[in-house]
Amino acid sequence: DVKVTQSSRYLVKRTGEKVFLECVQDMDHENMFWYRQDPGLGLRLIYFSYDVKMKEKGDIPEGYSVSREKKERFSLILESASTNQTSMYLCASSFLPGQGFCTFGSGTRLTVV
């Protein structure tokens, strides 16, 4: 069964901490995405990557960075967590050029206190 795995389901971090959210897919997908989901705002794209070591900013990249050192792994980094980054974070992946479905991970609920 193909899947996208996010390392943590729930996470609580303190303001100012550096936070790593990990995502691994086993489908050999080129595209990988990080979204955050907030009530009434739907899914908003933070960053995406279409190849190893490649990254593109999405709609809301401020306060985040990403790393894609291997094709199967896409990490989201909060350099200095803030309370407004409390959210549900969803990782997804798909084949190029975007005709294939996105497959989503189960999400990480991050709370910054």
Add this chain to the structure above:
Amino acid sequence: ILNVEQSPQSLHVQEGDSTNFTCSFPSSNFYALHWYRWETAKSPEALFVMTLNGDEKKKGRISATLNTKEGYSYLYIKGSQPEDSATYLCAFISAGNQFYFGTGTSLTVIP
């Protein structure tokens, strides 16, 4: 930021009713349009991938149409059942390989 709009934002229907909702997107730079179903506490799951103007797709009681010239897609559910309750997301995929999601339509089917 590219605008993908879904309407209505939420919908309550009685079991057995048929319903439909809309996804509006830019008519330029179009590559594909996806529909996803997102149940509470689960990940979004793909329903349809649509690429050609005039496409119609069907899966059981759910179907979708696509008009790329005017920039909209409709999702129809015939004879709604309580298990259809979910948020339905559309995603516009641009020729530049970016996925833009709408904010979703939350459907509640009342038994």
